[in-house]
Amino acid sequence: MTTATDFTQLSATAAALVPGIVVADVIVTDRAPWSGVVAAGDTLTIVDLYGNQAVDTLFYGAADHSLRYSAQTTIAAQGNIFLTTGSVIRDQESQPMMTIVADEVGNHDTIGGACSQESNTLRYGHHTKHQHACVENFLIEGSRHGLGKADLVGNINFFMNVPVDPDGSLGIVDGLSAPGKRLALRADTDTLVLISNCPQINNPCNGFDPTAIRLIITTPGVDGQV
Numbered sequence: 001m002t003t004a005t006d007f008t009q010l011s012a013t014a015a016a017l018v019p020g021i022v023v024a025d026v027i028v029t030d031r032a033p034w035s036g037v038v039a040a041g042d043t044l045t046i047v048d049l050y051g052n053q054a055v056d057t058l059f060y061g062a063a064d065h066s067l068r069y070s071a072q073t074t075i076a077a078q079g080n081i082f083l084t085t086g087s088v089i090r091d092q093e094s095q096p097m098m099t100i101v102a103d104e105v106g107n108h109d110t111i112g113g114a115c116s117q118e119s120n121t122l123r124y125g126h127h128t129k130h131q132h133a134c135v136e137n138f139l140i141e142g143s144r145h146g147l148g149k150a151d152l153v154g155n156i157n158f159f160m161n162v163p164v165d166p167d168g169s170l171g172i173v174d175g176l177s178a179p180g181k182r183l184a185l186r187a188d189t190d191t192l193v194l195i196s197n198c199p200q201i202n203n204p205c206n207g208f209d210p211t212a213i214r215l216i217i218t219t220p221g222v223d224g225q226v
């Protein structure tokens with residue numbers, strides 16, 4: 001594991017990438033899921049505490065879970081397959097859900113999908129069948145909101161590096177992130193965020209060593225004051 005950075009010790013106010021009043025500050029342990037609603041106007045900072053930790057993420061309308069993240073509309077609207085500052089996270093109607101307002105990495109994936117027990121078995125052999133995986137995290141955490149397998153769609157992999165070659169081939173390779181790198185998402189509408197802190201140990205997406213992340217939600221202060 002990479003040496004811990006100050007981001008485990010910093011106050012939430014200091015660790016948040018976008019200044020504001022802190023309304024939530026959570027450590028998501030390695031391999032664990034998390035979910036929560038980010039209210040319109042509030043910002044979610046994700047801190048890759050130890051570096052190269054894939055954060056598989058889905059988005060749903062907080063009041064209407066039939067509205068959900070769409071990689072297709074998000075990619076089509078911005079004309080680029082990679083996500084970074086300025087990228088608007090869109091639902092299947094192409095309506096904005098959240099916007100990446102700051103990014104210390106510069107490149108996040110939304111075509112690699114989420115690992116599952118089934119895909120692990122196919123890719124890495126039957127002995128991986130009982131390893132924990134992102135789809136299981138999504139199902140466990142999603143069940144708290146009435147979400148089931150049919151509600152899972154293509155996700156975003158924050159901090160995961162999936163380069164695409166000129167011939168269209170892609171791979172999951174060593175990450176571009178590093179300890180303490182952060183990303184900030186501002187909610188354009190009340191949005192349910194469903195996260196799997198990826199447990200994968202068979203490819204480089206987590207540096208073969210899943211680690212904890214930190215989530216901080218901030219709300220703007222009056223006249224920008226905090």
Ligand SMILES: [Zn+2]
Nearest residue numbers: 115134198200
């Ligand atoms: Zn995963």
